[in-house]
Amino acid sequence: MSRPVKFLMVSMAVAGLLTLGVQAAPSQGDVSKEINLITNAATAVVAGLQAKINAGTLPAEEADAGKLRQAFLEQFRKLANADFQQAPDPKLEEIRKAFAEAFDAVTGKYRSDMVKGGQDAFVPAFFRAQLLELFNKQANGKYQAIVTTRPSELINRDSAPDKIIADKAVLDFVAGLLDKGEVEPKSTQIGQRLVSYWPMRIAEPCATCHLRNGLEQKVGAFGGATIVVVEPKF
Numbered sequence: 720m721s722r723p724v725k726f727l728m729v730s731m732a733v734a735g736l737l738t739l740g741v742q743a744a745p746s747q748g749d750v751s752k753e754i755n756l757i758t759n760a761a762t763a764v765v766a767g768l769q770a771k772i773n774a775g776t777l778p779a780e781e782a783d784a785g786k787l788r789q790a791f792l793e794q795f796r797k798l799a800n801a802d803f804q805q806a807p808d809p810k811l812e813e814i815r816k817a818f819a820e821a822f823d824a825v826t827g828k829y830r831s832d833m834v835k836g837g838q839d840a841f842v843p844a845f846f847r848a849q850l851l852e853l854f855n856k857q858a859n860g861k862y863q864a865i866v867t868t869r870p871s872e873l874i875n876r877d878s879a880p881d882k883i884i885a886d887k888a889v890l891d892f893v894a895g896l897l898d899k900g901e902v903e904p905k906s907t908q909i910g911q912r913l914v915s916y917w918p919m920r921i922a923e924p925c926a927t928c929h930l931r932n933g934l935e936q937k938v939g940a941f942g943g944a945t946i947v948v949v950e951p952k953f
């Protein structure tokens with residue numbers, strides 16, 4: 720076989736693999752990013768219902784499983800610019816599946832509370848805490864996500880960093896960033912684990928509701944963080 724022909728065949732094979740979308744396994748960083756993104760998408764669904772929940776006017780059909788799941792997929796598409804149902808590899812597919820199940824379970828459990836409604840009857844933070852608790856259980860120690868903020872801005876002490884982060888090294892890393900009110904994402908390797916800090920900012924609806932709950936914050940300011948720990952073998 721002549722060299723140009725051989726070269727052409729190799730190039731075609733490479734191009735073929737590329738179009739098949741063959742990809743490297745996701746890194747710990749990819750997994751962390753995905754977990755944070757899905758958490759934000761799911762929370763945005765409940766945040767979007769707050770006006771109706773608070774007013775007690777959420778129609779039952781807007782809280783049904785199919786509608787909420789649809790809203791979740793739409794939020795994911797908005798944030799990720801990708802289709803939730805087309806995971807790029809089996810690992811991310813497993814994570815998405817675990818989140819989708821946790822989403823259905825938590826919204827199912829609190830559906831009647833959402834429809835009944837009332838002032839702050841089902842706030843995004845409460846939903847997120849339940850969602851992550853289920854997700855973490857599913858993940859069986861391979862990855863873990865929690866949401867917390869600096870002690871001076873806690874509405875509920877149950878979400879205090881030292882209450883929900885058992886590992887001293889992780890707590891030290893996170894507490895330093897929280898205390899500074901760091902608004903840029905940060906990651907560090909602790910042993911072989913990847914620990915990531917994904918900060919949030921206060922938007923108008925956050926500030927209004929938090930003020931109602933006794934916490935004064937400025938729009939645009941630091942507003943807590945999602946902490947994601949990914950083990951080396953996930």
Ligand code: HEC
Nearest residue numbers: 842844866867868874875878919920924925928932942943
């Ligand atoms: C409708 C009311 C409401 C809205 C809107 C709201 N929050 Fe909260 N938030 C709460 C309440 C109430 C708590 C305390 C929940 C609890 O009992 O644990 C809380 C807790 C938190 C916490 C503590 C950790 C946690 O998740 O438990 C963070 C961080 C937080 N909110 C960030 C935000 C941000 C950022 C926004 C806007 C993007 C927001 N919240 C919007 C009511 C609200």
